[in-house]
Amino acid sequence: MSDLKLSQVKSRTIQVGEFVELEAGQDVIDSPLYNEDIAPAKIEERTWNTWNVAALWVGMAICVPTYTLGGVLTAYFGLSVVEALLAIFLANVIVLIPLTLNAFPGTKYGIPFPVLLRSSFGLIGSNVPALIRALISCGWFGIQTMFGGMAIHLLFSALSSSWASLGDSGIVIGFFIFWSLNIYVVIKGSNSIKLLETLAAPMLLAVGIGLIFWAAPQTDLSVVLSTPANRPEGASVWSYFFGGLTAMVGFWATLSLNIPDFSRYVKSQKDQIVGQIIGLPLTMLLFASLGVILTAASESLVGETVADPISLIGKIDSPFWVVISMIIIIIATISTNTAANIVSPTNDFQNVFPKLINSKRGTLLTGLVGILLMGWELLIKLGWVVSDVSVESMYSNWLLAYSSFLGPIAGIMIVDYFLIRKQELDLVSLYKKDGIYPAFNAAGLIAFFVPAALTVLAMTTDSMGWFYSYGWFTGSALGGTIYYFAAPHIGAGKASVTEPQKS
Secondary structure: OOHHHHHHOOOEEEEEOOEEEEEOOHHHHOOOOOOOOOOOOOHHHOOEOHHHHHHHHHHHHOOHHHHHHHHHHHHHOOOOHHHHHHHHHHHHHHHHHHHHHHHHHHHHHOOOHHHHHHHHHOOOOOHHHHHHHHHHHHHHHHHHHHHHHHHHHHHHHHHOHHHHOOOHHHHHHHHHHHHHHHHHHHHOOHHHHHHHHHHHHHHHHHHHHHHHHHHHHHOOHHHHHOOOOOOOOOOOHHHHHHHHHHHHHHHOHHHHHHOHHHHOOEOOHHHHHHHHHHHOHHHHHHHHHHHHHHHHHHHHHHOOOOOOHHHHHHOOOOHHHHHHHHHHHHHHHHHHHHHHHHHHHHHHHHHHOOOOOOHHHHHHHHHHHHHHHOHHHHHHHHOOOOOOOOHHHHHHHHHHHHHHHHHHHHHHHHHHHHHHOOOOOOOOHHHOOOOOOOOOOHHHHHHHHHHHHHHHHHHHOOOOHHHHHOHHHHHHHHHHHHHHHHOOOOOOOOOOOOOOEEO
16 A cells, blocks of 8 residues: 555544544554554553463562561561461452452553543543553562572572672672663564563472472471561551451562553453453462561571571572572563563553654663662662661551552543443544544543542541551542542543444
8 A cells, every 4th residue: 555545544443342442544643642662552462371470470470579578477577477468368359359450451451551541530631640550560570680680699609709799780790781671672662572481480480490499398387477566555456457458469560550551462351351350369379478478488498587588598608599590580570570560561551652662662661760770779788978878678668658549540541441331442532533532531540639638638638537447449449439420420532433344
């Protein structure tokens, strides 16, 4: 087709089975809201099956922060070991609900997270929740990259005494090596992520089993499970338990929003649902349990209590096993970091200026922000500044805070797609300024900012502490409710949707 004829072609959508595909004409291609990297996935690109989705979750769930969750709940939330493990399991069953529901439009229409937000927040307003999500991801990217840098440092230290003599400076060098590996995988595209997760999943399960066999002779499981709760005597368990439960929901509150970034490549709704059920709750429970057991056994194993697996394995008196274990941990952390912490902000930054920021530039921007957010920690390790404030020790304290801001977004997205739009989106209009969606959806923005303001009020005053303590639940319920009643009246756009043509 000639350029002249192409310029006359308007975009249309076609229905193929349960999928809707966009055939982009010049009206969409020229739109400032469109580029090829955030365009809907073509049907031939939707190749992820149940086991690819399950492997994605195994790869993301087996990471250093998951290992430390049991310790976070017992030390900071006043739970016993059994209560902590129960909270972790229940939280991941609960978070499956928004994960599977928000994955639906990604699978049907092939669209990434920020484009889906254009329906509930507006074509321009979508940047508000998208950039909030992006900033949180960049923070996690920095934290995970620091853990990866530690693993690389210990790997090279086991091979070279000269490298070991670098001390914390070696961790900083390892940080940038690990950073480069992550950026490379994401720039290579979705297939490289799928391949990495599929290969990593069995390796990660194997190292977990190996660590259990290593620690089992040194651990009395009944003693570990009977560890008493760290809370005031006589205090009710429920407020502590639900606070910990909220924090654990917050752990994957990020992915419950941007799961369309991955479900857009899945073969069917059944594959995304079953894959997530298989891959998430049990993996989280088992690896968090491993962390509790190994932390309890570390005194007998290495002579001191060690709460993270990288430092614990680094103390094994066998260079061979240190090298093997660190290689696997590096792969594990890359599989988590690329999928959970780079893909989303890469798409989110593109959503701001699609014609200026493509996937490669979005990935590099994500990496740069991650470095900036970890800059203080890097300066401490280089010895250029002295501070008792450690980013690595702070991450547990922000699980509640950011889940309180992400909850309303999840509630609004679910209500918009299932109750307001009845699972019908106008795919062409999501990429054009003259379609059915407004620049700013007032209903979505109000439904977000009201619970966000209450969260800030609860954080800065002595009032409404319960709203913050149970932030993801209260925020998602309030945000979804406000949107449900406001959307039919203000700012949600026209109701008519162009029906896709049947293939």
